[in-house]
Amino acid sequence: MKKLLLLTLVLFPIILSAQEKLQIGVAGLTHGHVGWVLDAHRKGTIEIIGISESNTDLANQLLSDFNISNDLLYPSLKEMLAEINPEAITAFGDTYSHLEVVQQAAPKGIHVMVEKPLAVSMEHALEMEKLAKEHKILLLTNYETSWYPSNHKAKELYESDQIGEIRKVIVRDGHRGPKKIGVNGEFLEWLTDPKLNGGGSLTDFGCYGANLMVWLTNGEKPLAVTAITQQLQPENNPKVEDEATIIVQYPNSQLIIQASWNWPIGRKDMEIYGLTGAIFSDNRNQLRVRMAEGYDGFDETIYDLPELNNPYRDPFLFLTAAVKGEIGIPEFDVYSLENNMMVMEILDAAKESAQTHQTIFLEEK
Incomplete structure (x- = not known):
């Protein structure tokens, strides 16, 4: 059974006075x-x-x-x-x-x-x-995914115990590759440089999944990271990997990050699997919830979501509100320093794992 929840998208012009502008x-x-x-x-x-x-x-x-x-x-x-x-x-x-x-x-x-x-x-x-x-x-x-209504709705549903405790999260991000999608030369030059970008697809798109999982779990410390990388387009990305799969182990769940410059269609999506159901954040505005029925049956609800309220729909409105003290930034929020320090810990472990072909166990701080 499918239920469609259609929420009207309303966009308001944003005009700030000179005093309000950051x-x-x-x-x-x-x-x-x-x-x-x-x-x-x-x-x-x-x-x-x-x-x-x-x-x-x-x-x-x-x-x-x-x-x-x-x-x-x-x-x-x-x-x-x-x-x-x-x-x-x-x-x-x-x-x-x-x-x-x-x-x-x-x-x-x-x-x-x-x-x-x-x-x-x-x-x-x-x-x-x-x-x-x-x-x-x-x-x-x-x-970009920080202002996806679908991701915020997914977190809201999970925290309201809609699908039970998380067991697995899968995040897929990427596109055909920087050169194939036609990024400008100045961007391409450093995006495919291991020093200037820190790596290839692993850093470019692997960070999204790590950022979202740290946010979803409110900063739960991972136990270990295992990663494999490949270079499938040596003619376009001679210095860096363009395919990466990262497995992040938690005490009671697992995160799988698929970061690729080889997807035929660009994507930024997330799947959250709980004990009683699953949430599919398909894109910016579309989200599905499937509640388990029997062995392989499910009851599905589909959401068509409006943009977030200001200042959460736009990075520069968010920055303005944060700097001017109009909003607080919770610990492990998607923008926060705490979150992104843990993201870097996961990415560094993933790079080490891919290089050494070993699982990297993260030490407790």
Whole structure:
């Protein structure tokens, strides 16, 4: 039996006054998602007061595309912060540079939001965490799936004991590969570099599953991590893996992360299996719940979900509300530093496991 719950999607224009807008600096323009923050400025969600980027050709093209003045452009983050004092910095360069952004911003009391993952390694992450805590700044990590209504509904249903205790979670993320989907050259150059990105598909898409599981379990410590990786497109990704499967063992459950640059169709989905039913977060707005009936039967409810309420539907509204103290960030929330430190621990263990062909047991802190 199927039940369809259709919830109307209503979008409201977001217009903030000059006093409400968060003044930000943008560190780097080589990330393929940088259009989000530039468009947020154009729409009036935030106010960009400075941009650092050494690639002048790229910067000029992007600033022209989004009708942003070249007067805001600086050749380096250091030079930018010598001239302006933003409330926050959003990092849209390579992942390796996240550490430098925090090193320069934290002592000045400037909050930082980076694109996922937090860092290229646990070593970088630990230094970033130390600086953030020492200087009392927010250090947030933005994931596209953080503002998926389906994931929030899934957590709500699980926490209301809809399907019983979790036994297995499967998260699948990825696409055909950076080159095949046509990312720009500047993004492709560092995304397929093991130093600048920390790896290939394992870090690029493996972080999503780890982030969601830490959130779902409110920071439960994993016992062990086992991973295998392959390079199935050596012609496109000669330096890094493009296929990764990560198994994360918990005391009473298991997380399986399938991170791939080889999916024929792009995907970001999650399956949560409990003792009495299962939740399928199929995409951003669609979710299914199947309650077990007999051996292989089930009663299915389908949800068509609206966008989340502000500020949770947009990373820059979220950043604004967090910096201005309008919302709190619970421990192990998807954006939180605690969550993403554990994500880095899982990713580092996965990389070690893939290299050594052994299961990596995580020590209790």
